[in-house]
Amino acid sequence: MGKVVVTGAGGYVGGSLIRRLLDDPDTEVVGVDSCAMAHGAEGVREILQHPRFTLVREDVRNTDALVPLIKGADAVVHLAAIVGDPAGRRDPDTTRAVNIDASAALIDASRDNKVGHFVFVSTCSNYGVSDSNTLVTEDGELNPVSLYAETKVAVEKRLLDEKELPATVCRFATVYGVAPRMRFDLTVNQFAIEAFRDGVLEIYGEQFWRPYVHVDDAAAGIQLVLSKPDVSVGRVYNVGNSGENYTKRMIFDLLKERLPELEGKWVNVDEDPRSYKVSFERIRDELGYETAWDVPSGLDQVLDQARVGAFPDPEAGRFRN
Ligand SMILES: NC(=O)c1ccc[n+]([C@@H]2O[C@H](COP(=O)([O-])OP(=O)(O)OC[C@H]3O[C@@H](n4cnc5c(N)ncnc54)[C@H](O)[C@@H]3O)[C@@H](O)[C@H]2O)c1
Structure with a gap:
């Protein structure tokens, strides 16, 4: 091009x-x-x-x-x-x-x-x-x-x-997902690495929606x-993909299937000004866009990398904005 x-x-x-x-x-x-x-x-x-x-x-x-x-x-x-x-x-x-x-x-x-x-x-x-x-x-x-x-x-x-x-x-x-410059300040990546490392996730506002x-x-x-x-x-x-809108609770449940010992600490939040569900039909209809990944396979990707020691220090500044 x-x-x-x-x-x-x-x-x-x-x-x-x-x-x-x-x-x-x-x-x-x-x-x-x-x-x-x-x-x-x-x-x-x-x-x-x-x-x-x-x-x-x-x-x-x-x-x-x-x-x-x-x-x-x-x-x-x-x-x-x-x-x-x-x-x-x-x-x-x-x-x-x-x-x-x-x-x-x-x-x-x-x-x-x-x-x-x-x-x-x-x-x-x-x-x-x-x-x-x-x-x-x-x-x-x-x-x-x-x-x-x-x-x-x-x-x-x-x-x-x-x-x-x-x-x-x-x-x-x-x-979300693994990339040459990794970020652990994004929900899916952050939940996966903390669940793997700590066995416990503190979740603010489990009911709020976001697309991934x-x-x-x-x-x-x-x-x-x-x-x-x-x-x-x-x-x-x-x-994105219209089927890929999740609440934080849904992401926790997906992690719990993979890490059965995982515990959730639930912090009640009544309002999140950034709760939204999004349609991705336009890019699919007009350009033929299809996604290859979904959040479950992305969680597996981060967990697989974590298991082989790819992220020894996920709190390091270079992983966060
Ligand atoms: N990551 C997400 O979830 C997400 C979601 C929606 C939109 N976006 C958009 O995608 C784009 C890339 O995001 P990302 O996640 O790769 O972020 P990132 O922080 O990893 O990448 C941004 C890059 O811009 C560079 N940069 C910052 N200020 C600069 C400046 N003044 N001059 C030159 N370079 C500068 C940084 O060094 C960095 O390498 C951004 O515009 C972001 O708003 C990201």
């Missing part, structure tokens, strides 16, 4: 996405990452010598430095961000500068430099609380309840208002969007 620039290349999603893109012998990938987080650029460390991959250590706030990279690129996939509610809260000015201002400048530069397709990765947590009897679609109301989600909504709007840049928004479900998607399926979703620009340009897609 030619030249693809991926920002946030060294992160959890970036590492999986770039490996998939490089499977196509006609694709060259330029990754951009500040490498300033505790994990460095762990997601791509093992492919730094790949002949069709280059990692540029740069901050996305420095738009001028990105221009020569994106000039004439067939696609830009914009992943770089301060990711997650807790990380987003830590330094709100920096979160806005990275997530909103730098993204807006990158959108302008991509338009001016004739980028073929701009894919912005956003989040289903933009929906905020919703009725648990219905599945929210892409046309559903957005109720961001954190600064992180607010920044994602702002960039979506900015991008969809931009008429001269072919663009797509991908709203990911919460991601495996990191490799999330990467495959972007790849599919890039491969079908005639359909995907100008569209917003939830990336």
Whole structure:
């Protein structure tokens, strides 16, 4: 597919996405990452010598430095961000500068430099609380309840208002699964590693719903969007599977089947502003997207790795945002 620039290349999603893109012998990938987080650029460390991959250590706030990279690129996939509610809260000015201002400048530069397709990765947590009897679609109301989600909504709007840049928004479900840069601050991964290590899980608000998607399926979703620009340009897609909405209790029960000694400590929470069930029919109907993983197989994947000692120190900063 030619030249693809991926920002946030060294992160959890970036590492999986770039490996998939490089499977196509006609694709060259330029990754951009500040490498300033505790994990460095762990997601791509093992492919730094790949002949069709280059990692540029740069901050996305420095738009001028990105221009020569994106000039004439067939696609830009914009992943770089301060990711997650807790990380987003830590330094709100920096979160806005990275997530909103730098993204807006990158959108302008991509338009001016004739980028073929701009894919912005956003989040289903933009929906905020919703009725648990219905599945929210892409046309559903957005109720961001954190600064992180607010920044994602702002960039979506900015991008969809931009008429001269072919663009797509991908709203990911919460991601799980093993990747070159692992994260243990995401529910499925966190529950699996804590259940394995401690034999007990403390669960806040067992009844709240969320959709989940495996990191490799999330990467495959972007790849599919890039491969079908005639359909995907100008569209917003939830990336996941309608059958993969779970409560925390359901994830606990799946773990209990695998680790029968597991105990639950239940902490009652009456309201979670981020309880939502999501429909993923649009990406399936329009692009033919199917997921290969589900939460049970993802739990097995994390547990199998944990059993062979892959994560001796899951509390380490490089596993968390
Ligand atoms: N992981 C999820 O559950 C999830 C769900 C929905 C959406 N997303 C979105 O997917 C994208 C990737 O998320 P992830 O889980 O891989 O997170 P991550 O934190 O692992 O990766 C983000 C990468 O961006 C880089 N980065 C941060 N600030 C930068 C800056 N100023 N300049 C250059 N690079 C910078 C970081 O070094 C990191 O490698 C994000 O946009 C996120 O909002 C993720």
